[in-house]
Structure formats: structure tokens, C-alpha cells
Amino acid sequence: MSIFNVFxxxxxxxxxxxxxxxxxxxxxxxxxxxLQGILSKMTASPVRGLLLGMVITAVFxxxxxxxxxxxxFVNSGLMELHQAIGVIMGANIGTxxxxxxxxxxxxxxxxxAIQMLNPNAWAPIxxxxxxxxxxxxxxxDRRSGVGKIMVGFSVLMAGMNTMSTAxxxxxxxxxxxxxxxSFKNPVLGVLAGAVLTAVLQSSSASVGILQALTSTxxxxxxxxVPIIMGQNIGTxxxALISSAGANKNAKRTAFVHLYFNLIxxxxxxxxxxxxHALLGFSFYSESANTFGIAxxxxxxxxxxxxxxxxxNRVLEKLAILTVPDSKDQAGEQHSLLDERLLSx
Numbered sequence: 001m002s003i004f005n006v007f008x009x010x011x012x013x014x015x016x017x018x019x020x021x022x023x024x025x026x027x028x029x030x031x032x033x034x035l036q037g038i039l040s041k042m043t044a045s046p047v048r049g050l051l052l053g054m055v056i057t058a059v060f061x062x063x064x065x066x067x068x069x070x071x072x073f074v075n076s077g078l079m080e081l082h083q084a085i086g087v088i089m090g091a092n093i094g095t096x097x098x099x100x101x102x103x104x105x106x107x108x109x110x111x112x113a114i115q116m117l118n119p120n121a122w123a124p125i126x127x128x129x130x131x132x133x134x135x136x137x138x139x140x141d142r143r144s145g146v147g148k149i150m151v152g153f154s155v156l157m158a159g160m161n162t163m164s165t166a167x168x169x170x171x172x173x174x175x176x177x178x179x180x181x182s183f184k185n186p187v188l189g190v191l192a193g194a195v196l197t198a199v200l201q202s203s204s205a206s207v208g209i210l211q212a213l214t215s216t217x218x219x220x221x222x223x224x225v226p227i228i229m230g231q232n233i234g235t236x237x238x239a240l241i242s243s244a245g246a247n248k249n250a251k252r253t254a255f256v257h258l259y260f261n262l263i264x265x266x267x268x269x270x271x272x273x274x275x276h277a278l279l280g281f282s283f284y285s286e287s288a289n290t291f292g293i294a295x296x297x298x299x300x301x302x303x304x305x306x307x308x309x310x311x312n313r314v315l316e317k318l319a320i321l322t323v324p325d326s327k328d329q330a331g332e333q334h335s336l337l338d339e340r341l342l343s344x
Contacts, residue, residue, distance in 0.1 A: 002169075009163060009166035009167060012161075012212075015156070015159030017159070018155060020205055023148070046082075049085070049086025050086045050087070050089050050309065053086065054093045055094065056069075056094065058097040063095035063235055067087075067088055067091055067238065070084040071084075071239055071246065072242070081249050084256070085256050092232065099204070099297045103211065123154045123157035123158070126154050127153075128154075129147075129150060130154065132147070133147030134147030167213060167215060167216055189227045189229070193206065195234065203231045207293065210224065214292075220285055222284050224292070224293060226269065228297050229268060230265075239253070239254040239258075240255075256316065259318055259319065261304075
């Protein structure tokens with residue numbers, strides 16, 4: 001691998017991240033105010049909050065954006081802590097949509113229908129139409145916003161292809177193969193995934209990069225599983241940063257996101273390696289592909305949510321224990337509450 005491949009890789013990562021950021025911001029600009037209103041109202045039950053978080057994250061292509069929005073609503077008093085928990089869990093499932101979308105780039109076939117399912121076939125056309133909509137529309141106009149979304153997706157796919165092309169020579173590098181062999185160690189794999197996602201501030205972006213790495217053939221499922229687990233932990237950094245300077249309930253919301261992913265990772269890894277020891281998964285040492293990464297990412301988030309949703313109140317109590325009310329504040333709130341209620 002030459003220095004020019006490194007330059008191409010850096011450019012590919014830049015295009016990928018810029019495309020994702022442009023698309024997310026344009027979606028928020030086009031439909032953000034409506035979605036924010038829905039988010040603050042339709043969270044009466046954990047299941048409804050879960051579905052809402054899932055849909056909004058699938059639209060925004062960012063669990064971080066949904067979680068930060070939930071932290072903001074809790075901070076402003078528009079949403080209770082227990083309502084935000086369902087939204088956070090739904091956000092984790094909704095973020096898997098990006099992985100599935102990117103996995104379609106691996107589709108191969110001669111038929112027109114299969115070729116049109118591959119985003120690489122229609123992403124350039126989308127970008128071409130999008131740039132005209134953007135140029136013809138006014139600033140912050142709906143037409144301009146739709147154009148930005150289309151251009152963002154086109155740039156994202158171009159970046160994905162550039163990364164895959166730049167990293168393909170790594171398949172012949174022994175040191176690179178050895179690096180991914182070391183990630184079979186669950187602790188190292190989880191740390192690598194967490195650090196990458198914390199730096200990028202996006203689990204969708206880090207999953208996309210991992211999918212691009214599968215073109216080298218060095219990424220086995222043994223290495224991919226712990227890395228994906230770590231990516232889910234790393235994405236909590238965005239919410240933790242956004243809660244700095246916010247009130248205690250907003251901080252608790254960010255900690256719920258952290259605990260949800262930490263506990264989910266621990267449970268999933270124990271289950272995965274336990275079953276592998278008993279059954280011996282045939283795919284364990286096989287090279288992963290883009291579809292495989294999307295499947296593992298989805299299974300983790302769906303299984304974790306199914307296990308922890310009934311314990312949403314436990315997560316709430318855990319967050320309250322982490323960020324407790326001071327004795328003075330607790331007394332003050334109780335006194336004010338009593339005075340107001342006694343008069344009615």
C-alpha cells in the first residue's frame with residue numbers, strides 16, 4: 001500500500017463523513033421542527049417512545065442526533081426522564097438503517113432490477129438532480145433542503161467507494177491481517193470500536209468504515225462482533241458531551257444511553273461467546289461482508305432492546321443513583337410542591 005492509497009483513503013473518509021453530515025443536517029432543516037414537536041408529544045409509553053425514536057433516527061441517519069434531541073427536551077422540561085428512555089432505545093435500532101443501506105452496494109447481478117437496487121447505480125443520478133434542486137431553490141427553502149439530502153447521499157456513497165478502493169491493497173499486507181487477528185480479543189475489539197466511534201461522533205459512520213474494510217477480506221466475524229459492540233458504546237459520547245451544563249435530569253438521560261449500551265454489550269458478548277463455546281459457530285472465522293456487518297449490528301440492537309425495555313425503570317433508577325439530587329434540592333422541591341398542591 002503506497003502513500004497515495006493513504007491520501008485516497010483520507011479523501012474517502014472526508015467525503016463519507018461530509019455526505020453523512022450534509023444529509024443529516026438537511027433532513028433536520030427540512031423536517032426538523034415537525035419531528036421535534038412529535039418527539040415531545042408522542043412518548044406516553046415506552047413502546048411508543050421506542051417506535052418514535054426508531055423512526056426519527058432512521059430519517060435523520062443518526063442516533064446521536066435523536067439522543068441529543070431527547071437530552072435537550074428533558075433539560076427544557078418538555079419530556080420526562082422515563083419518556084426519553086424509550087426514545088433512546090428506539091434510536092439504537094433506527095441507526096441500523098444506515099448499515100443496511102450501505103450493504104446494498106455489495107449486491108451483484110446482471111439483471112436490471114438487481115443493479116438498480118445497488119445505490120452505486122443511482123446515487124450519481126440522485127446527486128445530479130439534487131445539485132439542480134439546491135441551485136434553483138432559495139436558502140433554507142424545502143426544495144433546497146431536498147437537493148442537499150440527495151447530494152449528501154451521493155457524496156456519502158462516493159466516499160464509501162473511494163474508501164473501499166483505497167483499502168483493497170491492504171488485503172496483501174501481513175501486518176494488517178495480524179491487526180485484525182488481534183481484534184478477536186473481545187476487550188481489544190470493544191476498545192477499538194468505542195475509540196473510533198467516539199472520535200467520529202457517529203456509530204453510523206464507524207459502521208460504514210467497518211463495512212468498507214470488509215473489501216480487504218481481513219475482517220472476520222470474530223473481530224467484527226466486538227468492534228460493533230464497542231461502536232455502540234462509543235456513540236454515547238455525543239450525548240454525554242451534550243449534557244454538560246444541563247440540568248440533572250438531562251445528565252441522567254445521557255447516562256441512561258451509556259448504561260443501556262454498556263449492559264447490552266456485556267449481555268450480548270456473554271451470550272455470543274457462550275453459545276460459540278457450546279455450538280461452535282461455523283461463520284466465526286469467516287471473512288465478513290457488508291451484509292454480515294449490517295446483520296450483526298441489527299441483531300445486537302434489537303436483542304439488547306428486547307431484553308432491557310422491560311427494565312426501563314431500573315435504568316432510570318441507575319441513572320438517578322449516578323446523578324443524585326442533593327438533600328437541599330430534594331427538600332426544596334418537596335416544600336414547593338406541597339404549598340402549590342394544598343391551595344387547590
